Amino acid sequence: MAAFDQLDPLSGRKVLVENNLTFHDVTEAVAGPIEVPSARWWGFFLVSTMMLGILVLALGWLFWEGTGIWGLNNPVGWGWAIVNFVFWVGIGHAGTLISAVLFLFRQKWRTSINRASEAMTIFAVICALMFPLIHVGRPWFIYWPLPLPNQMGVWPNFRSPLLWDVFAVSTYFTVSLLFWYVGLIPDLATMRDRAKTTTRRIAYGIFALGWRGSTRHWQHYERAYLILAGLATPLVLSVHTIVSFDFAVSQLPGWHTTIFPPYFVAGAIFSGFGMVLTLLVPLRSWFKLESLITIKHLENMAKIILVTGTMVGYAYGMEFFIAWYSGNPYEQYAFANRAFGDYWWAYWIMVSCNVISPQLFWFKAVRRSPILLFIISIFVNIGMWFERFVITVTSLHHDFLPSSWAYYSPTIWDVATLVGSFGLFFTLFCLFVRFLPTIALAEVKAVMPVADPHYHGADKGDGHHG
Amino acid sequence: MDKYSKKKVFGLLAEYDTAHAIFHACEKVRDAGYQKWDSYTPFPVHNLDKAMGLKPSLLGWIVFAAGMTGASCGMLLQWWTATIEYPVIIAAKPYFSYQAFVPVTFELGVLFASFGAVLGMLGLNKLPQWYHSCFKSERFARVTDDRFFICVEAADPKYDVERTRQLLQGTGAIHIEEVED
Numbered sequence: 257m258a259a260f261d262q263l264d265p266l267s268g269r270k271v272l273v274e275n276n277l278t279f280h281d282v283t284e285a286v287a288g289p290i291e292v293p294s295a296r297w298w299g300f301f302l303v304s305t306m307m308l309g310i311l312v313l314a315l316g317w318l319f320w321e322g323t324g325i326w327g328l329n330n331p332v333g334w335g336w337a338i339v340n341f342v343f344w345v346g347i348g349h350a351g352t353l354i355s356a357v358l359f360l361f362r363q364k365w366r367t368s369i370n371r372a373s374e375a376m377t378i379f380a381v382i383c384a385l386m387f388p389l390i391h392v393g394r395p396w397f398i399y400w401p402l403p404l405p406n407q408m409g410v411w412p413n414f415r416s417p418l419l420w421d422v423f424a425v426s427t428y429f430t431v432s433l434l435f436w437y438v439g440l441i442p443d444l445a446t447m448r449d450r451a452k453t454t455t456r457r458i459a460y461g462i463f464a465l466g467w468r469g470s471t472r473h474w475q476h477y478e479r480a481y482l483i484l485a486g487l488a489t490p491l492v493l494s495v496h497t498i499v500s501f502d503f504a505v506s507q508l509p510g511w512h513t514t515i516f517p518p519y520f521v522a523g524a525i526f527s528g529f530g531m532v533l534t535l536l537v538p539l540r541s542w543f544k545l546e547s548l549i550t551i552k553h554l555e556n557m558a559k560i561i562l563v564t565g566t567m568v569g570y571a572y573g574m575e576f577f578i579a580w581y582s583g584n585p586y587e588q589y590a591f592a593n594r595a596f597g598d599y600w601w602a603y604w605i606m607v608s609c610n611v612i613s614p615q616l617f618w619f620k621a622v623r624r625s626p627i628l629l630f631i632i633s634i635f636v637n638i639g640m641w642f643e644r645f646v647i648t649v650t651s652l653h654h655d656f657l658p659s660s661w662a663y664y665s666p667t668i669w670d671v672a673t674l675v676g677s678f679g680l681f682f683t684l685f686c687l688f689v690r691f692l693p694t695i696a697l698a699e700v701k702a703v704m705p706v707a708d709p710h711y712h713g714a715d716k717g718d719g720h721h722g
Numbered sequence: 723m724d725k726y727s728k729k730k731v732f733g734l735l736a737e738y739d740t741a742h743a744i745f746h747a748c749e750k751v752r753d754a755g756y757q758k759w760d761s762y763t764p765f766p767v768h769n770l771d772k773a774m775g776l777k778p779s780l781l782g783w784i785v786f787a788a789g790m791t792g793a794s795c796g797m798l799l800q801w802w803t804a805t806i807e808y809p810v811i812i813a814a815k816p817y818f819s820y821q822a823f824v825p826v827t828f829e830l831g832v833l834f835a836s837f838g839a840v841l842g843m844l845g846l847n848k849l850p851q852w853y854h855s856c857f858k859s860e861r862f863a864r865v866t867d868d869r870f871f872i873c874v875e876a877a878d879p880k881y882d883v884e885r886t887r888q889l890l891q892g893t894g895a896i897h898i899e900e901v902e903d
Contacts, residue, residue, distance in 0.1 A: 468865065
């Protein structure tokens with residue numbers, strides 16, 4: 257590792273591709289690892305599919321027996337299914353933040369991490385969508401929230417946040433998939449043109465749609481990409497806002513607060529960047545992508561985690577302040593119970609992981625150490641899962657009637673479903689890193705100094721402008 | 723190839739090795755007054771469309787129309803189901819409680835606009851088009867890796883094998899070849 261980051265000769269900013277790689281080197285670095293199968297990949301893939309097998313088992317038993325196999329009880333009617341749903345959909349949000357919001361803000365460093373993050377978004381949203389599907393108990397009726405004409409003449413209640421959620425999350429999934437695919441088209445063409453076998457050429461060729469890098473095409477393509485980024489930005493904010501409405505619109509102390517939308521969005525970005533680091537720190541080392549995903553990239557992500565983690569910490573504090581300031585005894589009890597009641601341990605795990613552990617990122621040495629980044633990213637993932645657990649369960653288990661208060665514990669099937677959802681996620685991610693370019697080739701090439709039409713190299717500077 | 727068979731020429735394909743070279747080459751071809759020609763690059767070279775003299779993309783209008791269609795459909799659907807087809811009083815609100823209909827209206831607007839952006843982009847680019855004459859050139863495979871190309875098509879009224887070749891040679895091309903249709 258260089259003691260100082262390399263600087264761009266034209267802009268004077270830190271270079272985004274280190275070690276003076278050429279365009280061809282970049283293609284090789286990204287496309288090379290996915291053209292040869294590796295033993296390590298098989299190892300991860302097999303473990304992931306085994307975890308996926310646990311999911312199949314858990315779902316099979318669930319569909320046979322019903323939601324009674326979960327730990328749900330009378331006051332706690334919303335358990336791990338909603339916790340896992342919010343956890344996964346939140347993880348997805350960092351991918352959209354990187355691909356859309358950072359694009360609009362002209363943060364060029366996003367180019368080497370956006371492809372893998374968008375893939376993470378799509379797979380996380382698939383995992384998230386699974387939970388509403390299975391928690392209804394009779395998943396074959398899941399199409400009922402859709403506005404389909406039917407013989408009963410019944411239509412959905414469009415005033416319900418749960419219905420808004422159906423539209424928000426499914427739109428979010430569709431738009432993320434479109435955005436991801438549009439970004440992939442030029443890189444699929446690269447894979448097609450490099451293919452050594454006919455099968456690969458045809459397989460990549462079909463999805464590359466005959467892309468040939470025409471400037472007349474790039475013109476519409478770049479406009480489409482900009483517009484999609486502009487559409488995805490308000491979309492991603494709306495999605496987690498609406499997810500938070502699932503809670504905030506209800507009348508339950510602990511849920512019924514106006515801070516929820518911004519607090520949920522900040523938490524989503526925080527947890528998503530945690531997962532991006534969990535995935536990319538090993539990936540960059542195993543695929544030898546250190547010149548493309550540089551330490552500077554990791555450092556930037558650590559800074560975003562620090563900012564959003566602190567915002568989440570502020571929200572935790574503000575919730576307590578408002579509970580006290582409101583003068584409402586039910587609200588005050590809900591929060592005292594959250595921090596010091598039966599689930600005190602979950603609350604303090606959440607605070608330690610989400611508020612305290614990211615504060616280590618004030619130190620530059622921590623921000624630039626891949627191992628520490630990886631460890632803290634795991635804490636962030638754990639902390640954000642517990643945040644959703646704390647919000648859901650502590651608000652429900654002591655409801656309005658003390659005689660119905662109960663303690664909620666998950667069963668082995670709750671655990672199996674969560675572990676299995678990770679299996680689904682990692683299986684999809686393994687397939688992604690095996691067959692698709694993990695870094696957006698065309699986008700990375702476009703931000704290299706040599707890509708600038710005014711870059712003349714060291715010797716031929718004529719200062720001519722077009 | 724049999725010299726009596728009439729091979730149809732698609733155009734002249736010139737190859738460049740830097741973004742700088744193709745940028746200035748495009749300016750020269752543009753200034754020479756060619757119309758039916760194109761440049762091919764592994765990534766979008768900044769302002770190359772201006773160097774080629776292309777008009778700005780009209781995609782924005784397509785997306786706007788698609789987005790407005792989606793949003794209108796969303797609001798109409800909710801208005802119609804809530805007031806005419808299935809009027810039910812919920813939480814003592816009016817049948818047409820439009821404030822609660824904003825999220826679904828917004829989501830459907832974004833959904834339609836995104837499809838408009840992607841399908842509009844593919845339509846304007848006439849993609850998918852799995853066959854193109856340039857793919858016949860073996861060197862053209864590097865267009866998705868590290869090389870830059872200009873192809874002046876034989877269909878251009880100003881096209882002349884010798885003069886066009888001279889023009890391209892004067893732009894610093896590292897290789898020029900004729901591609902068949």
